[in-house]
Structures are given as C-alpha cells and as structure tokens.
Amino acid sequence: MKLLQLAEHFERLDGLTSRNAMVDELARLFKSIESPEEMREVVYLTEGILLPPFASTEIGISEQFMSRAIAQAAGKSVEHVKELYRDTGDYGLTAEKLITWPGEGITVHQAYNALLDIAKTGGRGSIESKVEGLARLIHRISKKEARYLLRVPMGKLRLGVGDPTIMDGLACAYDGRRNLRPVIENAYNLCADMGLVAGILLSEGPERLKDFRVLLGSPIRVELAERAESIDDIVRRLSRCAVEPKYDGFRCQVHKNGDEIIIFTRNLEDATHMFPEFVEAARSIVKAETAIFEGEAVSFNPKSGKFHPFQVTVQRKRKHLVEAKEKELPLRLMAFDCLFADGLEMLYQPYTRRREALLKLLGEGNTIAPTDALVTDSAAEIEGFFNKCLNAGFEGIMAKSLISPYMAGRRTFDWIKFKRNYAKEMRDTADCAIVGYFAGRGKRAQWGIGSLLCAVYNSEKDRFETITKVATGLTDKDWKDMKETLDAARVKEKPARVESVYKPEAWVEPRYVTEILFDEITRSPSHTAGRDGGRTGYALRFPRIITPIRADKKAEDATTVQEIKELFAMQHQATQ
DNA sequence: GTAGGCTGGCC
DNA sequence: TTTATGC
C-alpha cells in the first residue's frame, strides 16, 4: 500500500465525527490490505504508534527535533518553523505548509521502516542522525502524507480514532458486522498488541483469535476505575462491595513463570529492572509456580514503616543505581488482584474468587502483601474506612464489585475510586493571580490560548510567584472569553512584580484571580512560589480551574505563599 | 567531566 | 492524573 493511500483514509477519518462512519471508513482501509505484515504496520500507524509499549522502542523525536527536521527538509530556519507551529499547533500542518515538492510515492512499509530506523538510532551523534533521517523522510513525502505521518512521532494523530474504534473497524472489515468485536477485544486484552491481533485475523481468521489464552510474559491490559461523587454514590452503584485503600504509587503487573519474573507498568511497559525486591520476593514467597498478579508499589520509611508520598516513590523509577536506592527507599507491593495462578485463568472469575486466589498466592512477608479489604454494604462503614485511609496518608479508597470479573482494558463502575477531592466539602483550592498564558496546540491553537500561568502572592515582598500552570476546567467558550479578558491586561515584558522561570507566550498584568482545585502541594524545582533563595518552590498537583475569574478578588487578594506553606505542612502530618 | 536541554513515562 | 465535548 502506498503511504498516500493511507493518508487519504486518514484524511477522510479526520473529517468524520460519527463513530459509525469512522468504523466504516476503517473497515474500508483494513479490507484493502493484503499481507499480515502490512496489516501490522497500518494498524500501529492508525493507533499512532510504531510498536506496542512493552517493545520499548521510543522514537526520541518531539517538538525540538521535529522543528529542526522540518526546517532542514524545507530549507527554512528553525524559528520560522516554530512560528508556524505556534499558529497551527500541529507539526503535520506545519510541514504541510512548507512542503513544495510532490513526494516520491513511497509505500507505507518504507515510511514505517524509516520511522523505526530513527527510533532505533542511539548513542553518540544519534540526535543529529535522527533529525537528519527524519528530514530525509520528509523530503520524500507529499504535503498530505506529511500531515499525518509526522503526527505519529509526536503522539498526536488526532483522528478521533482510538483502540475501541479500531477493533470495531477490524470486525467490520472481516464480515461487514461487529459480531467479532468481543473475540478481537479478548485477544487484544490478553496480548496488548493490536497489530498482532489484526495480522492473525487476516492470515488465520477468527478461530485462531478465539484460541487466545493468557500468556506468561505477555502483559494483560489493565482494568481502570471510574470515580464516585460520594460514598452514597458507591453504595447506590455497587451495594455490597469490597473496599480497599487507594495507595499512591506505581501500578505493577507481576508475571511469574518459575524463577522468571517480569513486571509491567500500568501502561504495559516492561519495568522489571526497577523492582529487584519484587523479583526476589516473587520467587521466594509466591507459592504458585506460575502466576500473574497486580499491586501498587509504594516506597516507605524503613524506620517508621510509614509510606512515602508519591513524589518520593517516583525516585525509584530508575534504571541505574537501583540497589543503592533500594536501601534508602525500599518498596512494598500492596497486591490487590490475581489474574492467573498455577495455570488457571483467574481473570474471568468474580472478585471474591480472585481475592481468595490472591491470598492463597502470597506467603508470609511484607515486601509483597495483600491490601486490606473490607466487605460491606454500609455507607457508614465505608466512610469509617475512608477516614482511616486518609489518616494513614493514603489517596482514598477503591470500591470493587464482588461479582464482576477482571474487566481487562476497560474503565467501568465495577471499580470505583473515591478521593478526598471528589466530595465538595473536602476540597482544597487556591486563588491564583493569572500572570500569563501559553499558546494552545491541536484545537486550542485556533484560540491562541491553551493554558494559564498562575501565581500566589508573596505579601512580604509584594511579588507574584508562580505555583502552577493550569489547562483544564474551562469550557471552549470560557477559553475564548478568557483570552479576550487577558488580552486587555496583556503586556510586552514580564511584569516587575512577577517571579517566574517559565516564559509564557503572553505576559499578563496580575489583575485577574482564578480559583484552582488541586489534590496536593508538592515541592517544585520549576515554580518560584515560596523559594527562599534556593531553587525549590511549591507547586500544585492535578490543578484544575473551578472558577474562571473571581470577580470579587483583586490580584493582591490571591492565596499567599504563607498559606501555601501552612497547607503543605498540614498535608505532611499524615505521612513522614 | 559535568550542567542542562530534551524526551518519555509515571501519576 | 484531570476536565470538556460529541455521539
């Protein structure tokens, strides 16, 4: 298949909003493919990836290197390319505007391999090679091909097509209906490789997909949780359920095949190297010869035994010096599910059975231990458990249906998370002065605004110190209004009273106050709020706007640095 | 030999 | 992780 043909399918998908129409268009695309190899490549590109995540092939190209490659190919300056990008918010469109050649009519296979080669390049001089390789590729393709192909390394294909739509498309390509969707979906859930599934469907047909079984060492797509509005909401949806603490760490899926252990992350990356203590413990304390189970990895203080906040645990996300960190920051795996045990596929069993299997799996020892689980249908009991969890410094609770199987690859109300912030009366918010804004990308590019730079007030120094950027919580209309409002206060240079490391596209005189909800205050290397000469300030985790403009407040009424410091101290009483 | 820019990946 | 939007 020619790359141009694929680009034309993408262009048609791009123009659609109806999911049914997208499925039909995808079916036409997949039907025109003849070899399983080509199917793999087309499916990966449609997903906007080169290979599934556990293959660990990163492209290593993002904004900066993409700008350079386009500039090189088009014989323009990098500044010129970046200027175009500011307007379009999309490197595909940017390249399209600069391409003046017709393209060589290369095949999908040639384009795919070129990107894969770029991904595989590493070591000294590799950045130059990557940029050069990409520039050469750009030189061989037309405007339309560039529009879509270049969005792949950026991870922003923007077709409105995701895995579920692709699966419907594959089913529809096979027989014009969607009956095969469950078969395709089950196979995909068990191997996490859509290219493989599509290739097999083409070469061997659906019967072979029906034979798919759990394979040790091959990651199973994880189940995700929906959110509850309140504890009553949990009881209403699940009635009798199991309630577990929600730990703030890394999700791990552990595969044990005898002494061979592999650990996958939530996104199914192979992260075995990060967790030597789990590898050791899985060998020694897991009784079954073969098993797949999941848990949350959290670091703790070996002296007090208390869990650390996420910002500390995240330091274990490393390849090197793992042993040294292991002593300083040991990890515990709080296990909460069992998908496979001693040759049995547990994932299709209800929670209760899986929980039994999990408990049976785990021997004595702290390194891998099951989570607490309270089974109840009483809102009062759940609330008590929730409060206990908060006091222990956990994120909140997870409530789980007792009867549903493990819903691989899905986010459903079978698992419900409840955090402090989900309840209105337990929220922490900050009133922040808006001191600048950044140009948006994708659909926000047309408005010329995509996020706000926000500051708290240092009343002693009469300075506005940045504490977060924020980009969510506003409706499309809010964004347009916001831009108009802020442009009236826009200034050329950073206002004298603003302290910021970030340089937004537009500076704004501190005049407007926005109310921001957040989950946690963290120490920050990049924001200036509360810096005392050093380079560590404070920042907000998961910021979102809940009141666009507080008309009743002027900039000097914003939350103060002092208040932020007090909140930070309070949230650390639970942990430490 | 190291600081800092860029990227990817975790939440 | 969060929120908004269209079907």
Add this chain to the structure above:
DNA sequence: GCATAAAGGCCAGCCTAC
C-alpha cells in the same frame, strides 16, 4: 456512558555543549 482530545507536575536517562 463511552471514546477521544488537551493539558498539569516532576522524575530519571540520554545526549550535547561547555
């Protein structure tokens, strides 16, 4: 309710420039 897009903080690893 589902599926998708746009965006947050911050860490470590890789590579280049000084």
